[in-house]
Amino acid sequence: MSKNDEAPPADLLNPAKPSRATVGRLSLYLRRLELLHREGVAKVSSRLLGEALGVSDAQVRKDLAHLGALGHPGIGYAAPDLIAAIRGVLGIDRDWPTVLVGVGHLARALLRYRGFAERGFRFVALFDSDPEKIGQTLDGLLVHPLEAMPAVLAETHAELGVLTVPLEAAQGVAEALVAAGVRGVLNFTPQVLRLPPSVRVVAVDLTVQLEQLAFLVGEPTASVDE
Amino acid sequence: MSKNDEAPPADLLNPAKPSRATVGRLSLYLRRLELLHREGVAKVSSRLLGEALGVSDAQVRKDLAHLGALGHPGIGYAAPDLIAAIRGVLGIDRDWPTVLVGVGHLARALLRYRGFAERGFRFVALFDSDPEKIGQTLDGLLVHPLEAMPAVLAETHAELGVLTVPLEAAQGVAEALVAAGVRGVLNFTPQVLRLPPSVRVVAVDLTVQLEQLAFLVGEPTASVDE
Known part of the structure; x- marks a missing residue:
């Protein structure tokens, strides 16, 4: 044997x-x-x-x-x-209805990012607090006021939320998303979110990647191991 | 002892x-x-x-x-x-002059990302191939044609380039950046770049992070170790 x-x-x-x-x-x-x-x-x-x-x-x-x-x-x-x-x-052999809060340039870029839809991440609703943006349609999706979150999430069964709001608004909006049923948050803000442990958060910090690049360029002889 | x-x-x-x-x-x-x-x-x-x-x-x-x-x-x-x-x-105790190629929504979001400037990543020039964008000014920066790359990089001493062009253009633009003196590329496109080994590339793939979130949300009992 x-x-x-x-x-x-x-x-x-x-x-x-x-x-x-x-x-x-x-x-x-x-x-x-x-x-x-x-x-x-x-x-x-x-x-x-x-x-x-x-x-x-x-x-x-x-x-x-x-x-x-x-x-x-x-x-x-x-x-x-x-x-x-x-x-x-x-877990992407299924469909993930996803909402996005904070409709700025980053949001517009993400909405057109073809990789998301290809992988089953389907944006089903947008939210913003700006009265000028509320009611607009972007790539076929209506921009709702923040107050509509519970109703819209109950209807769309969205489980994931993408956060592209200003730093100051991040914690409050994240709590509202969780209260409305979201179980995972993709956080593009620099705010460290404090949420219940059952809620998963993945933080995207673009400066981390630019710093990694600076480190690599600055150390021409460095062999960087995984 | x-x-x-x-x-x-x-x-x-x-x-x-x-x-x-x-x-x-x-x-x-x-x-x-x-x-x-x-x-x-x-x-x-x-x-x-x-x-x-x-x-x-x-x-x-x-x-x-x-x-x-x-x-x-x-x-x-x-x-x-x-x-x-x-x-x-x-390596961020110094200033990193950085250029950006491909002026779409993602570029506009990155230009306003305060974290970059705070860490010494200073955008010094923008490039695009679209005649409608060339000559425009964004956050105080002129959009140059791709052909101006050698001259603009010689003048600004930019060492890092941020790539926010469509997939199809990525390899060609990256090669042009390297030919003009860039030593590090932050690649936001899904294209796997083939560049000389002396050039450092950091790829940013936002679907990776959304997939990580889906994995975490889908596995409620998983303890994910670093």
Whole structure:
């Protein structure tokens, strides 16, 4: 009896618990896979998947182990199977009705970001406090006043909210979203949100990425490890 | 002689080589520190620094070890010293003249993003291929034609470029930026850029963060480890 028969690797025992870093990489693999699939590639190796992203073969295989045993040694992964499996783990094999609060330039950019709809993130309503914006239609979506949140969320069953309001308004609007039933908030403001632990928050801070770039450019000899 | 006298920890031997994940967390600590400092907090503990970000004390101390020995056991870190040290490691204790190519809604949002200027990222020029946009002024910056890139970059000494063009134009524009002297590209397009290894690229893919949120909301019992 081999060692593997006695004790399966931790990833196979608990395939449904990837780390946050792994979840991020699974998103990137998915993007790459969809591109390769559109180009007619049916089988992909861990090397092909990792190289454009600067991720090692070993790391790719480790990450994909979270999906169960899909790879065939010497052949690779079937692209459509892998796409479906990653979408399943990420929870984007379903539709996510999403609302957006704060209709400025960033909101307009996000509404036209084709990647969201492709991944099942469907904007169903917009909110703003500005009387000039309320009642307007943007990309087919009506801008509602903040007071309409409970009614609109009850009707649309939106579970995710995107926050593109000014810093000062962020905490109050986030609380209103949660009170109206939202379970996850994508926070584009620099405000650190204090919400009940059952509500998930992902903060997007664009300065972090620009700082990462400055760090990389400033350290020409640095090898930055994942 | 204690063990520590014989062999300093790896972080102290090589304090200047944080991983990419650490660089990301240093940015977040910096944000938090600046907020606390503005609120009049002079000394911060690793716990205080980590808790709002969901990072453990131990991880905070490990990350900050890259800065050298700044902490005082039982007292904590002096906020101004720590702010200066992190800015130094990140390379934002200097000014980064930055150009932006592709003047759409996302560009307009980024130009008004106050966090950039606060961190020394100063937009010095804009570029677009649309004759209707060329010659316009946005937040005090002229929109130049793409052909003007070599001349404008020579004059402004911009080292970083932000790419907010359509997918199809991304590779060509990135190559033009590099030819004109840019050493780092912040890529908001879904295009995987192929550039010389000396040029640093940081890709911003907003769907990755929305997918992370969907994953977290979909797995109510998941404890997501860093």
